[in-house]
Amino acid sequence: MNTDLNPDFTLDLRGESCPYPVIYTLEALEGMNKGELLQVITDCPGSFRNVPEEATAHGYRFACDPVKNGQEFLFYIYA
């Protein structure tokens, strides 16, 4: 499950419940420079769907498919 990506920043959201994962993710992306890579680690089941869907809807691109790691998900998103 290891990816060869080198994220510039990481948002560790383990434990946080919805809607905060999606709010935090969008905020972090907004604050980063274009082209930088963000890694998101989240374990709120609602966020498995709303984080990738909303990041896409807000115009951000994924570096790879979401990675399922046990009870959590990892997302790699370009700002």
Place this chain on the structure above:
Amino acid sequence: MKSAFRFLFQQYWNPYLVLALAGVLSALYFALTHTVWAVTGEFTRLGGDLLLLLGVDVTGWQYFQLVKLQDATWSRSDGWIVWGMFIGALIMVLLSNSFKIRLPQQRRRYVQGFVGGIIAGFGARMALGCNLAAFFTGVPQFSLHSWIFIVATGIGTFWGAKLTRQRWWKGRPSLMAGAARPSKVKNRVVQPWVGGALAIAWLLLVAGLFAAGYRMLALGALFGLAFGVLIERGQICFTSAFRDLFLVGRSLMARAIIIGMAISSVATLLAIYAYDLTPVTQVAAPSTLVGGILFGLGIVMASGCETGMMYRLMEGQVLFLPVFVGNIIGATLLAYAWDHLGVYGMLVEPGAKVSLLELAGPVGALIATLVMLGTLYALTLHTEKRYHRNFALKRTA
């Protein structure tokens, strides 16, 4: 077999499908028991049970007479619905191997959850139902109070979403430079076995209740199980339906709920005429509006309503423990305020039970309901579009 298991438990189900199923099942539950799928009434009774246990004599409280506080939770079909929903959600969580104790990093969430839970419980009971009896199963009963409640919930969640955006409320996340290590994954998988055993045990219990002649309780336990399965697998969150529309322009859940209600309205109408049933009509009064606004605000503060809280707690999201306790405290406070603090006389007495079926007949009531839901749908799409238009402007600016 293996691929079917994967299909059912490795991914969440389509919310449209889940809510359509929930809509049909709730109509069927009404046809079989003449009561609606609801949870907060039982929360109030649980509060009453606790007070009785502590030696407080609540038998004279009007609200407990209204919601028929009798016997214990296991001799009430509404009680079996609630416990069935918890168990159904837990079974799904375990079968999909997704249970995990999740502790919020932001400590303030516990306080927010507790306070929000109290406000949501208080508001829901003031309006005589939460997102179920005054919303998802209220509209299909053609009870006008649910129309008021929907508008009120919209107003409350709008304010709630504004609050959520405040820096002091949402807190600052821990953005770190570089990569972080993901958690280690356990190789031994035990959760699905526990889930399977729990499912068999609960179904045996349902069969036992039927065999012993407790038909209503058995139906409560069975439908509760089904509703629990559905809300967990579909991640059905009424709170997010409104809130995320305002917050991030997300409309999926709102659209699915509206379509589910439309299907349920047709199915319920058929049941009413096929079996000659009396629809459940609740009083429409100022209390519906005030209660709905409080409910909407409370569920956003708590990050979950009385239904969404149930499956999230079963997933191991510890935040929802104070929310659950808050819900019961809020409902009980309302039961006290009802006659002791004059809520009834001030906000409920001026109202009346208004049934659209009596007002407009079956065809008129159905058309009116579908037009109202269609308008809601259009408003949802409009709000989503407006959000994204503003967002695009902000990005290019």
